[in-house]
Amino acid sequence: MIHSPPAKPTLLQARQLFAGGKNSSPNHVRIVNNYANEKGVIRRKVAQNLVKQGRAEWVAFDQIKMMTEHPENIAARLAAACSYNAIQDGFEWRVGRSGSATVRMATKGREI
16 A cells, blocks of 8 residues: 655744754743853743843844843853852963873962
């Protein structure tokens, strides 16, 4: 028995199957320039509120871009960077060799 070919998936189904898998839900939005120390996917309602507040703008149907000059975004970016800066405090970084690879090596400098 010969069957007809399967129906082509809709645009949304194709995007979910191939482009992003489970993270491309229509209920979630990806942040293109994420600066926080968290996953770059948020709920659509949160994204709509960010756009309404002027903290972000739509780039595509499922993507937003955070506005770098907004005061709340600047504060959040500095707070996220603070944890990385605390990790680097007290260490002196230099270029070193590990086998045949060039790596960054840390030596303990001043006490934290």
